[in-house]
Amino acid sequence: MPSRDEILNAKILVVDDSADNVDLMLEILREAGYTDVSSTMLPEQVCPLHRQHCYDLILLDLQMPGLNGFQVMKGLKEIEQGGYLPVLALTAQPSFKIAALEAGARDFISKPFDLLEVHKRIHNMLEVRLLYKELAQYSRQQQELALHDPLTSLPNRRLLEDRIATVLQHATRQQNKAAVMYLDLDGFKAINDTHGHAYGDEILKQVAQRLVGCSRKEDTVARVGGDEFVIVMGNIAHIADTQEPCNKLIDAVSQPYQVNGLTLQLSTSIGVGIFPDDATEVAPLIAAADGALYEAKRSGKNRCCTAQMMSTPPKQHHVMSASIA
Template identity: 50%
Template sequence: MVYLDEHVSNMITEADIHSAKILIVDDQESNIQVLEGVLGAANYTSVSSTMDPYQVYDLHRQNHYDLILLDLKMAGMDGFQVLEALKNIEADSYLSVLVVTANPDYKLRALQSGAKDFISKPFDMAEVLARVHNLLEVRLLHQRARTYAKTQEFMALHDPLTGLANRRLLVERVSQAIIHAKRNSSIMAVMYLDLDGFRQINNTLGHEVGDLLLKLVAARLVAAVRQEDTVARLGGDEFVIAMPHVTNVNGVTLAAEKIIKTMSRPYTIQGHNINLTASAGIGLYPENGKDVKTLLKNADAALLDAKQANKNTYRISERAYS
């Protein structure tokens, strides 16, 4: 039995079930016509069919059907071979196949091969509809549950406003970068950054404009850094950039200059032209810290130095790791 979050269960409606994608696979046209008629009369609106079992793999890879009604006895390629091929597509998902057979001896083997249920020939129409409905509901529940789980996982690691990494993910990334730098006797950097005068913008233009500004800042930061860098928001207007695989300090200073220049370009939000600058503090591994906590602490202290130096600039930490 599958136990799912109540929120996920409530997401499945009869409309979802009746609009789900169904594929009928049978080498007898008369059987296809019967099943199409039954499903059409029950208001299933997305029903396809094929008489060629060799097409099933490619069709499912392209369309990801929610249910496949599969005849087991077909010329050339039987249903068991089709089931085996489909496993390659749905290896980590719920393979929703309802097999059709006139031979009761095939039922157990079909279930062992990955089918989820079976219907017998000649068809009992009420049974066909009941089993189709049940399998589709389970399939859709699995899909929603996976999507919901992925969403929850993303939210646990990312800032809900900007979509950037949050503190938890930042710590993981910096830890990994430190391990790599230690192993290769190289350096890595973290850059603490905040916006000069952001509080005044919130106070004068409102938090809605402030939130939109933070989203624009986040987008600019992501565009200004390398693909391997991690941009995180720790809250308010505090951002941190983790920079692994740094060749030398010059590369870090050039990146800081580029980022500060990028942040100082005017913003236009809801008819308001907003001008502001950014300040940054940089911590280098191993000089300013050999662990995440120390490195971030010293980068934050360097940010304060930049603020005290009339803002709109950066400072590299001068604090030793100890």
């Protein structure tokens, strides 16, 4: 539950076309200890102000010239988009109470104000609003955890497959190609076995940073388990367009790693699958890249191989397989 301090520090907006009513409500709120209170007498300002400040509570008069409270709530609904509408309606008309709730207000306060009622309704509504925000934040965090690798913060396999599907759709519309590059770290198991998992985890985090640094903004870099990573490239015209990116990745991963005063080194093997040449759907395209990775590992590691299973010569790992030419 929200603490008392969180409730008193909540953002509150008072909206009324009467200066006396505004002053009275501001005095009530400040005497109760609320610290972040503002007001406006112009209903057309409410939606822009809410977009800017994201209020926890809007005390909204329903009867105002120009835009009335019901019209304001309609605009606020578009901003919240299905979220919790933080409106506490202020009305002197008994018939407006049910209409206000039907329009989206969470509660109402009758005019003239009863001080005890005002305090209780404001406190209760803020408590619910802040609890709703906590739950929404928790839900977002859980969704992030479900879609991202907790160690490196990279997309996981579930999110990767969605990203690949999107890239393939775009490539189809644009009539160009896309690439899936499957990477495995050479020598990672030896580091884990010799120095322990804490060292291995630090290596994985540094590798993730290097892979992201070598990739374009529009590319997706994902960790799909253990010491395996996948990079998705869209908007390429030919398989040769993956040659330079693969060279950069191999060079970046092979640079020394500093972990707790030790200098460690490893390399990477890469398999490349091309859409639509090697596969036209997500799972087969990943499998094609994985098969090419197996060939790169089998033929000596520290190199890149295409899905045609053609590896680069051991002393020329910067050169893609002959199928590129």
